[in-house]
Amino acid sequence: MRRLWVSGYRSYELNVFQDNDPKVAIIKEVLKSRLKNFLDQQADEFWLITGPQMGSERWAVEIGKDLQADYPQLKIAMMFPFAQFGQQWNETNQVKLAEAKAGLDFSAEVSDKPYQSPQQLRNYQQFMLTHTDAALFIYDPEHPGKTQYDYRAANKYCEQTDYQVHLVDFDELQEAAEEWQERERERRAEKYGY
Structure with a gap:
């Protein structure tokens, strides 16, 4: 595997409205761990390919x-589903998008036209599937969100190819949150002696 599509919940779907929300730290910690596992298995060039959405995609970038x-073989690409994405x-959020886009190894638009129809989103989805070897979704099928469409399409694509879908679900995030809380308790006890 050399190309990984990373996507998942939008920030508002997780009730995250501030960058300093503790949920963001947990998601980033889990995402970092997963990405490191992929990178440790890959000495050659490895592409993290994602979209421009606020939430999981921006955190992945x-x-x-x-x-x-630490991983010079890692390259990052951001693919936009259509032209003028995010202008509304x-x-x-436009500043955050510009910051995320800055310094990437590659970015482009799948459609060179502004949004016109849902077909552009389906074309984007197909592009992401055919230009990656696997997907990592921060998504729990028991809690549908917009990622459900990508998740379904990826699973269908798996039936026809050797594509792989990896999930970070709410159980994994909850476990990471509990570990984080325990580390925080230990840190406070060490610092303040209680």
Whole structure:
């Protein structure tokens, strides 16, 4: 595997409205661990390919950029489903998108036209499947969100190819949150002596 599609819940689907929300730290920690596992198995060039959505995709870019110092084989690409994506967002989110896009190894639009129909989103989905070897979704099938469409398409694609779908579900995130809370308790006890 040399090309990984990373996607998942949008921030609002997780009730995350601030970058300093503890949920973001947990998701990033789990995502970093998963990506490191993939990278440790790959000495050659490895592409993290994601989209521009606020939430899992932006966090994947941030983690990827952090990991590039230790994993020079890691390249990051952001694919936009259509032209002018994000222009309707508020100024704060447009700045965050520009920051995420800065310093990437590659970015492009699957459709060179602004949004016109849902077909552009299906074309984007097909592009991502045919240009990656596997997907890592921060997604729990028991809690549907917009990623359910990518998840279904990827599973269908698995039936015809050797494509792989990896999930980070709510159970894994809950376990990581409990471990994080335990480390925080230990840190406070060490620092304050209780």
